[in-house]
Amino acid sequence: MIADIAIAEKSFGPKLLMSGIKFAIDAKEKVGVVGRNGVGKSTLFGILAGSDTDFTGEVTYRRGLTVVATAQEHHAIGKQTVLQYVLAGLPEYTELSRIVETYPSTMGDDMRKIAQYTEALQRFDDKGFYQIESDIERELETFQLPGIAHQPFASLSGGQKRLVEVVKIMHSQADLALIDEPTNHMDFVAKKQFIDWMNQAPEAMLVITHDRDVLAHVDRIIELKDGGCQSFKGNYDAYLKQNAHSTGTAMNEFELIEKRIVNLKQKVIDYQRLKEKSRNPQTIQKFKRLEQVSRTELAELQAKEKPTFWIDKESAENLNYKVAAQYDKFKAKNIRMTMKSDGSRSKHVLVSAKQLSLGYDTPLFTAINIDLREGEALELRGRNGAGKSTLIKSLLSLDNSIQVYQGEMSLDNHIRVGVYEQEVSPTYFDMSLHDAIERVYLDKNQAINETKIRQLMSDYLFTESDGQVPVARLSGGQKARLQVIAMLANDPQLLILDEPTNHLDLPSIEELETALGKYGGAMLYVSHDDYFRQAMGGDVVQIGM
Secondary structure, eight states, X not given: XXXXXXXXXXXXXTEEEEEEEEEEEOTTOEEEEEXXXXXXXXXXHHHHHTSOOOSEEEEEEOTTOOEEEOOSOOOSOTTOBHHHHHHHTSTTHHHXXXXXXXXXXXXXXXXXXXXXXXXXXXXXXXXXXGGHHHHHHHHHHHTTOTTOTTSBGGGSOHHHHHHHHHHHHHTSOOSEEEEESTTTTOOHHHHHHHHHHHHHOSSEEEEEOOOHHHHTTOSEEEEEETTEEEEEESSHHHHHHHHHHHHHHHHHHHHHHHHHHHHHHHHHHHHHHHHHHOOSHHXXXXXXXXXXXXXXXXXXXXXXXXXXXXXXXXXXXXXXXXXXXXXXXXXXXXXXXXXXXXXXXXXXXXXXXXXXXXXXXXXXXXXXXXXXXXTOEEEEEOOTTSSHHHHHHHHTTOOTTOEXXXXXXXXXXXXXXXXXXXSOOGGGTTSBHHHHHHHHHHHTTOOOOHHHHHHHHHHTTOOTGGGGXXXXXXXXXXXXXXXXXXXXXXXXXXXXXXXXXXXXXXXXXXXXXHHHHHOOSXXXXXXXXXXXXXXXXXXXXXXXX
């Protein structure tokens, strides 16, 4: 064991976020951390990384353990280049570099410094620091970030900074790596590179992710739920099976509590009546005591919050009738998507491209052919930067600087289109969530009123207080749910989805896949989530190599 985590309590003001969090991490163990959006996964990482000390409990690391973490905020970076930022985040690099570079001119005959210099040279070589700069530049290129090593780190987009954080972790040679949502902005090649590294890396890892491709390769999954945590040995498939079993047991226990509450309520009434009818002082005291005991137990049981029950769709379909009935009764609230599934729509062509070549100063790709009809799905597949987003922007006439070098492309201009983009438009950042939902509908000439806004917020798991939060301050998962609301606002006949599973938690991803599976219109999508691609199916158009 290299780490022992025991968080008795973590609160934000009067709100208790988590309590009784207990788990350990073994050397070289790869652990996935999952949980609904907002349960405290990033807060947990802040505690483990030492940046959040406002909690009750203890985090104990093995003596001499080196811990690194992907940064959640990037303040005081100044004019550091990307390469300088990564190197500064590598344990020992800064100090060893200082000794190697400065001691030759200052140590003279000082034997202590000579010994330190000799030891530093050996350590510098052992850690591979002599070639580290070229290694980092090569890794950045693998993650579709060529030529940025000497650019200012502050100039990068949020997605690029996240990828740089992953590169930093990959070269840190730490004992324990804390990695937050590493693959959200990776294409399939970069993600494979990350998973291959994760599989063979000697360090232990704690990875916050809802990327099922990554979870398929972990040794254990820790789920944060209802303020506590539960550990599941094995990968994602093992987690689903164990979760279905443990959820069934938990539902039985909760149902017994509900029955006990009903029983206690009746007992309180019965003891009250018996007490009132009694004339003997001892008998009165007896029933009074029994009534108080029942009231105390009742209050304790009623104070327990209903647990969160979620079972994946496939496991739920295989439940026996009794457990299935319990699940229908108790299952956790999930996003509720309303999509038309009219199979009688015609199969006319919605999107067409013939020998298409697009780009800016030069072509990004050549000879692309598309024939997308009602009820069909089509995947655009290619590396980041190959031109997938450029093709979508051109299709929607969103960028006049895109040039058509060859061929033609058309979109049926009589159909309604819904678009799910990777990021929320900055146009909405300063608006409250409530006002952003209203603006989305008005921009699409759709009717909207207070009742509908409240219903949409409820359907997509927003609270009333969330409605007043500026969009810029929403979590990644909350922004993703706002994107789904925007996509469906005009009852679209064509959906264009760009990495829709990023930021969504596992139940919401499954709900999205289920709703899209029933959708009667056409879909054009980009995704590097193998599970999502298998669920959506459809033809594949390869963009670039």
